Amino acid sequence: MPDITAKPMLSRVADNLYWMSRYLERAEHTARVLAVGLMQTIDQNPRQAHPRWTRLLEAIGASSLADEEADASRITASLTFDAENPHSIVSCIASARANARQVREQISSEMWEQLNRVYLRVRASSAAQIWQGEPIEFYQRLKEGAHLFQGITDATMSHGEGWFFIQVGRYLERAGATAKLLDTHFQVYFAPEAEGIALLEFNDWVTLLKSCTAFEAYCKVYTADVQPPSVAEFLLLDSESPRSVRFAADRIERGLQAISRSTGSRWAGRAERLAGRLRASLDYGQVDEIMAEDMHAYLDAIRRQCGAIHAAIYQAYITYSVESAIVQ
Amino acid sequence: MLTERSAPEIDHPLFNSYTLDTAYDEMFTAEGRVRPPYMPLYRRLLELSAEDLHGRQRYADLTFLNQGITFTVYGDTEGTERIFPYDLLPRIITSSEWAVIEAGLKQRIMALNMFLDDIYHEGKILTDKVIPRELVYTCHHYRREMRGVDVPGKVYTSVVGTDLVRLPSGEFAVLEDNLRVPSGVSYMLTNRGVMKRAFPRLFAHTGVRPIDHYGQVLLTTLRSLAPVHRPDPTIVVLTPGVFNSAYFEHTFLARQMGVELVEGRDLLVHDSVVYMRTTAGLRQVDVIYRRIDDDFIDPLAFRPDSILGVAGLFNAYRAGNVVLANAIGTGVADDKAIYAYVPKIIQYYMGVEPILPNVETYLCEDDRQRAYVLDHLDKLVVKSVGESGGYGMLIGPHSTGEERERFRRLIEYEPRNYIAQPTLQLSRAPCFVDGAVEPRHVDLRPYILNSGDDQITIVPGGLTRVALRKGSLVVNSSQGGGSKDTWVLFE
Numbered sequence: 036m037p038d039i040t041a042k043p044m045l046s047r048v049a050d051n052l053y054w055m056s057r058y059l060e061r062a063e064h065t066a067r068v069l070a071v072g073l074m075q076t077i078d079q080n081p082r083q084a085h086p087r088w089t090r091l092l093e094a095i096g097a098s099s100l101a102d103e104e105a106d107a108s109r110i111t112a113s114l115t116f117d118a119e120n121p122h123s124i125v126s127c128i129a130s131a132r133a134n135a136r137q138v139r140e141q142i143s144s145e146m147w148e149q150l151n152r153v154y155l156r157v158r159a160s161s162a163a164q165i166w167q168g169e170p171i172e173f174y175q176r177l178k179e180g181a182h183l184f185q186g187i188t189d190a191t192m193s194h195g196e197g198w199f200f201i202q203v204g205r206y207l208e209r210a211g212a213t214a215k216l217l218d219t220h221f222q223v224y225f226a227p228e229a230e231g232i233a234l235l236e237f238n239d240w241v242t243l244l245k246s247c248t249a250f251e252a253y254c255k256v257y258t259a260d261v262q263p264p265s266v267a268e269f270l271l272l273d274s275e276s277p278r279s280v281r282f283a284a285d286r287i288e289r290g291l292q293a294i295s296r297s298t299g300s301r302w303a304g305r306a307e308r309l310a311g312r313l314r315a316s317l318d319y320g321q322v323d324e325i326m327a328e329d330m331h332a333y334l335d336a337i338r339r340q341c342g343a344i345h346a347a348i349y350q351a352y353i354t355y356s357v358e359s360a361i362v363q
Numbered sequence: 364m365l366t367e368r369s370a371p372e373i374d375h376p377l378f379n380s381y382t383l384d385t386a387y388d389e390m391f392t393a394e395g396r397v398r399p400p401y402m403p404l405y406r407r408l409l410e411l412s413a414e415d416l417h418g419r420q421r422y423a424d425l426t427f428l429n430q431g432i433t434f435t436v437y438g439d440t441e442g443t444e445r446i447f448p449y450d451l452l453p454r455i456i457t458s459s460e461w462a463v464i465e466a467g468l469k470q471r472i473m474a475l476n477m478f479l480d481d482i483y484h485e486g487k488i489l490t491d492k493v494i495p496r497e498l499v500y501t502c503h504h505y506r507r508e509m510r511g512v513d514v515p516g517k518v519y520t521s522v523v524g525t526d527l528v529r530l531p532s533g534e535f536a537v538l539e540d541n542l543r544v545p546s547g548v549s550y551m552l553t554n555r556g557v558m559k560r561a562f563p564r565l566f567a568h569t570g571v572r573p574i575d576h577y578g579q580v581l582l583t584t585l586r587s588l589a590p591v592h593r594p595d596p597t598i599v600v601l602t603p604g605v606f607n608s609a610y611f612e613h614t615f616l617a618r619q620m621g622v623e624l625v626e627g628r629d630l631l632v633h634d635s636v637v638y639m640r641t642t643a644g645l646r647q648v649d650v651i652y653r654r655i656d657d658d659f660i661d662p663l664a665f666r667p668d669s670i671l672g673v674a675g676l677f678n679a680y681r682a683g684n685v686v687l688a689n690a691i692g693t694g695v696a697d698d699k700a701i702y703a704y705v706p707k708i709i710q711y712y713m714g715v716e717p718i719l720p721n722v723e724t725y726l727c728e729d730d731r732q733r734a735y736v737l738d739h740l741d742k743l744v745v746k747s748v749g750e751s752g753g754y755g756m757l758i759g760p761h762s763t764g765e766e767r768e769r770f771r772r773l774i775e776y777e778p779r780n781y782i783a784q785p786t787l788q789l790s791r792a793p794c795f796v797d798g799a800v801e802p803r804h805v806d807l808r809p810y811i812l813n814s815g816d817d818q819i820t821i822v823p824g825g826l827t828r829v830a831l832r833k834g835s836l837v838v839n840s841s842q843g844g845g846s847k848d849t850w851v852l853f854e
Binding site: 042043044045046047049133136137139140144147148151152155196294297298299352353355357360 | 618
């Protein structure tokens with residue numbers, strides 16, 4: 036039954052909240068990946084560092100930057116401050132803010148102020164400036180800024196329809212990003228040695244976990260014995276880690292259920308069904324089976340399902356046709 | 364008896380750079396004595412160091428920036444957001460001064476609404492030749508589409524922001540009626556919020572009337588327009604979008620009222636009914652507080668190239684299925700040439716003299732008046748009749764020969780489009796500028812909410828705009844003006 040006391044939400048507002056959340060999640064993910072990349076390569080020579088940067092760049096969809104001359108300072112400058120680069124942190128935060136700005140009366144003032152502060156801080160910094168100081172500290176502060184925004188969101192905004200659109204946006208983005216990150220690492224893991232790609236070391240798996248802020252949580256479950264199958268199991272199938280794909284799928288499904296309860300939408304079934312199927316496949320997944328089959332195809336399928344859920348949400352709530360809405 | 368008078372307060376070192384001239388000074392009398400309502404502020408200023416004041420100013424600026432209380436400057440490629448410069452020192456209006464302003468504005472708004480109803484129906488005032496028919500029909504903002512359209516409650520203007528200036532005599536006069544989509548009320552409200560944090564104790568000592576209920580009164584005003592058969596009307600604020608200079612204000616008002624902020628693309632018209640697109644399907648809209656000009660509101664009825672409006676909205680409006688506030692076509696009554704006739708409009712409909720005077724105005728359309736204007740371009744202010752926001756004007760005494768020549772040609776080419784007024788000595792109020800207290804020219808824009816049937820509410824306050832550049836007479840935010848909090852006292 037639709038909740039008749041709830042005020043309906045403009046489709047555009049839902050769209051803005053969803054993308055605000057996705058863009059901020061993307062910016063945070065990039066900040067995290069850059070910070071651990073810096074940490075890992077800071078004491079390596081360019082020959083060692085290069086394949087690692089190539090992998091990280093591929094994981095955040097910015098392979099085009101991975102040319103021969105790419106070094107840490109150029110990569111971080113471009114992915115952090117280059118407003119022309121759509122993958123850069125500054126672009127993502129500006130997009131998150133532009134979306135938030137269009138729904139200022141929907142989100143709490145505290146949320147807007149926090150997002151605006153993060154934006155003004157990134158705008159006021161420059162690559163030269165952070166390399167003068169401590170670059171890793173800069174990314175740390177950025178992550179904290181994004182976490183604070185999430186905390187403020189949970190503490191100050193009603194947990195109604197809009198909040199669930201924020202949740203769905205965040206976890207769809209996270210599920211896709213984590214799947215991609217796993218994919219880039221396991222493609223190397225499974226590649227035949229003959230291709231000459233440096234084999235992954237212990238250190239690389241730790242980096243992967245840290246890129247998902249999951250190293251400590253991993254150690255609590257598996258101890259510091261870092262093995263690729265355990266890493267895959269943890270980041271894909273763990274039911275409690277907020278960074279695992281399964282956890283994200285669960286939140287997406289719950290969010291969509293809550294949204295369809297509050298809107299009573301007649302077209303919501305498809306998005307919920309797709310999200311439920313993704314969640315269930317992860318609930319009952321076995322890491323040994325996944326790794327025995329084509330893991331790349333498996334991870335790719337997860338990302339495709341995320342895309343299908345996104346499309347179904349749009350069809351149900353945002354870009355539905357006027358004819359279908361008027362004809363009762 | 365102590366008859367010996369102490370030195371004038373203005374002699375204090377804090378006021379070293381504070382000079383009095385022929386303009387009315389809000390804080391000091393001509394003898395340099397503090398006017399009584401300003402005494403608590405004066406005493407507080409003497410207690411504070413320049414460093415204290417700087418600290419408070421920085422704090423206020425940061426608050427505005429972090430809250431994103433900004434406006435967009437047009438003609439700048441990036442659509443730069445700037446904070447509206449804010450001056451720390453409040454402008455004070457006594458309760459007896461306010462009583463005159465309030466009565467004068469109510470009278471004026473009632474008369475202008477009767478005028479609008481008349482010219483879009485019978486046109487008695489035109490038949491009686493009180494106002495030349497051509498003057499009304501040639502007005503750029505006259506909308507012939509509105510002829511014969513009955514507006515609910517005969518309320519054409521629900522929200523008005525009238526610009527007042529204080530003349531050297533101390534008397535308030537009306538400079539402009541803004542009857543279309545007046546902006547700035549969010550600054551009135553946020554200025555007060557910042558001021559309460561910067562000078563908490565001063566409020567208690569001065570006795571300032573609250574203004575926080577503006578949002579609620581606005582909502583009541585808009586509700587009163589809804590059709591009676593829609594007991595729980597859906598009210599929305601319609602904004603041109605995030606690139607509009609007043610976008611912050613649109614979000615602010617929607618939030619204050621707890622209603623939806625919509626853009627044209629969120630609305631659609633089907634069978635002359637307006638709907639908004641929500642996640643739960645389409646929902647009918649009853650009252651639209653629109654912050655989009657007439658020209659852009661419906662590409663089918665007005666400018667076809669508008670992408671901000673809603674196709675079919677005007678038909679839904681004519682059919683009575685939706686109410687627009689303000690009504691379409693109100694701009695004819697704030698045309699600067701019609702302005703010159705407002706005292707006659709008040710006399711004609713209300714049979715009384717205007718309480719608030721007009722500023723002397725020369726109509727360039729009139730041959731004799733035009734000749735006078737062209738002879739005195741260096742002394743007068745020339746304004747384009749349909750513009751607002753300080754665009755399209757010439758300030759004679761501050762102009763170059765080249766600018767005057769340009770306006771001379773403009774006036775001769777299209778005399779109906781221009782009026783001229785004497786260069787007014789706007790009153791001056793103390794401002795905190797570069798570490799010192801100095802006088803700057805100010806005006807005052809109170810906000811009037813009209814529900815019809817003599818139900819007119821004016822929240823006691825307004826936006827005091829300041830020409831922050833020394834000597835400047837232009838207070839518009841788009842032209843480097845700032846603002847300050849406005850205090851109307853209980854007594």
